[in-house]
Amino acid sequence: MSDRQPSNTQTIDPSYEARRRETQRRPDEARSGLFSTEDWWAVWIGLGIIVLAYALFASGTSIKWLAVAPAKWSSGAQLGADLAQHLANYVALFVVFAILFGIAIAALGQSLVRFVPGFFAVFVVSALIFVAGAWTNASRYNLEPPLIALALGLIVSNLLRVPAWLQPALRVEFYIKIGIVLLGATLPFTLLVWAGPVAVGQATIVSLVTFFVIFLAARALGLDKRFAAVLGVGGAVCGVSAAIAVAGAVRAKREQASVAITLVVVWAIVMVFALPFVSRALGLPTGIAGAWIGTSEFADAAGIAAAQAYGDLAKHAAGAIAGAPEASLQAFTLMKVVGRDIWIGIWAFALAIVATTRWDRDEPGVIKTHTTAGEIWTRFPKFVFGFVIASALVTWIAGHYTLAEYRSVVTPAFVAPITALRTWAFTFCFLSIGLTTRLGSLSSTGAKPLIAFTAGVAVNVVIGYLLSVHVFGSYWASLGQ
Template sequence: MSNTQTTSSPYKAESNPQQSVSGPLRTEDWWAVWIGLGIIVVAYLLFASGTSIKWLAVAPAKWASIGQASSDLVQHLPNYIALFVLFAILFGIAAAALGQRATQFLPGFLAVFVLSTLIFVAGAWVNSSTYNLEPPLIALALGLVVSNLVTLPAWLVPALRVEFYIKVGIVLLGATLPFTLLVWAGPVAIGQATIVSLITFFVIFLAARALGLDKRFAAVLGVGGAVCGVSAAIAIAGAVRAKREQASVAITLVVVWAIVMVFALPFASRSFGLPTGVAGAWIGTSEFADAAGIAAAQAYGDLARHAGNAIAGAPEASLQAFTLMKVVGRDIWIGIWAFVLAIVATTRWDRGEAGAVKTETTAKEIWTRFPKFVIGFLIASALVTWIGSHYSLAQYRSVVTPAFVAPITALRTWAFTFCFLSIGLTTRLGRLSATGAKPFLAFTAGVVVNVVIGYLLSVHVFSAYWSSLGQ
């Protein structure tokens, strides 16, 4: 995370794509893999020995009065302290390995943890679903209000590591998404993602060029809208050697539209009466950032959980469909677009430019740009599939889920909440005014196409697949 509140992007801490060559202990992606898989392995070893990490994976109970909420907090205070210590050690070690002093990270993380706990408590109110006060949306809204009304203290900013928290959460998410589901729905997700990625890119790219924007800038905007928002904008900016300020503008547009979609897509999905799996696929096709999309998908799943039969589908299906669409389907296009556009830039765009330096483009670019945390996600999914193969479906639901999967799900939710809160606390809405009208218009054209195509594919073309998730 950036060390000041005035940086051009709230996602500044995301690793430069080129850093992946520095080894598995020097990037956020790999540390997310080690932390996520480490938690899953320890959870399994305890489960296999007859115990569980359930005591550690604490979450507030439902409450109807402030007295009930306070009593539950006091009763489980040792659990919360132990959980903070665990996260502080794991994230602190990773931060130190990534070049940040633990003494800079820990004070801010304590504040993030306390605020996240209060957000969890607010989300446990018995009437929270009535007013759409789900923890992801509370975290995001609270952070936005605070960051746009006051200046954050310098000691808090180093702990607002948006990308790191979401990557850890995605690896943990793999433990709740069996590999058999990836095999079954993965081809559908990749096919749908391919359609969206190609169409959205060319709409934004051609609109930007028609408005007179530089082709490198148009490429950064196009991939930022077509694939994975911030990660894509950073990767493509490096691949085509775009200007730093062009990447910053693209990131700002991604963040602003991602936040809009966090609130708009769950509301629209509920208005249309979409099943959880279908809504998750639409969100995964239409959102521009993993963190924001997960917030929207999880919020819709929580709505379904509290709405009884008003929303069809299993609550977890919303997050599962989003993950298949966004993490498995769209995110893999980062490396593909970086590879293709690097070739185009070096063989065509650089030609004739004064001082142009020809750079070698090989298949290694795909690995360089590939989001490594996806590997952890797939390993986690395969591990849980192997564990589940030793049980019948009834045993899995009655034994494995409550003692092994449910605690990991709770820890995943904590990591996501850290991320959502960090997004809000690092997003300054005033940055949008500095982007200019032309980039905004070009990107917005892609937004419209993204949402419409995502709806048609999710609700009509592939609805049978998405509606069946979680059943």
């Protein structure tokens, strides 16, 4: 009797089947339809906000009244007056978020009654975090709202017990997916042209080199290729956002995404202090320091804090630091927010195809079958389409303006309010990450992920320095002049 299996039969290794079940998405993500998955709802909510913002902008008004955030304050009296003045705006923002998120939650077949009380708590805590971030001395201590949210969440979850009623509102992936779609509205493709080939080229070099260093180091240490991909993209692009996007694209385990996020955040916090300090010690001009920070930092919030801190140092250094103070933040924005963040969609698309056509078929005990376009479509994180559509829409809008007009007209009335709402979404996400992360449980993965990621950090920092200071130094030094 032949040992060969019939052509319509698959031999499946039990360990593989167990792993496959482990990496399945939540039930709401497994369903099909434009209104049946978390990814698609993130797209509709994000694009809905952007379209509304543009409609108001085109009519001569703005969505700024809804995208509320505390003004800078230095005394309790100032803070109290500002909060009292904008109390109605905060109430309106909560109601809008609760309605939009609630519609999605209900459509996904989950309990709205359980979600709303928890989300109210998340919103109130996030508002208090925004208050802390608006303190006039906050930038001196790098107290950016998303970082405060993460730190607070980690403290609470690891020292206290998170109440069960809060759990339904701690939707890390949902909040970050909406934030990524809104991020697209702040990254028109035109910015790539305005940024110039230097910024785009440097960002491309860093994204590719960092990814492959981390990926190959992780594979050499025996880590799963899906885990290696999540770690690699987390270090190569915009840490948390990219890690979540790629984890879904390659079907990585949930705990693997959590480890990647934690490593990104840990190194982001280290860099937020180390990079400005070392830049100051080396006497780097503001533009060069901002480019190095943008090349080497792993999170937008942390990088903005570091670049802003260096710009503030230049303001008070009485000419000891060359360059315009604002050049630090400008260079960071070109490198990180424009050049590197645009790779989120590229890596998610590329790795979704690789995982579907190669990695899945290479699993032990699984007969090699032809991969269909439908399977690639099912695997691809749909919220990345929202990111691309949002970017295309803003590109069309930006096409009607020069760069100077874009910054003076479009940014304050249209882009800035969307950026504020994106920061709210990211704050919800980072707070949820902190509240759902038990540092003790991460120790089960061992030191290998840390070693692999740290190898990428070392290469990233060195290459970033060489490119920013020696290869393209004249370009970055002249920025803002």
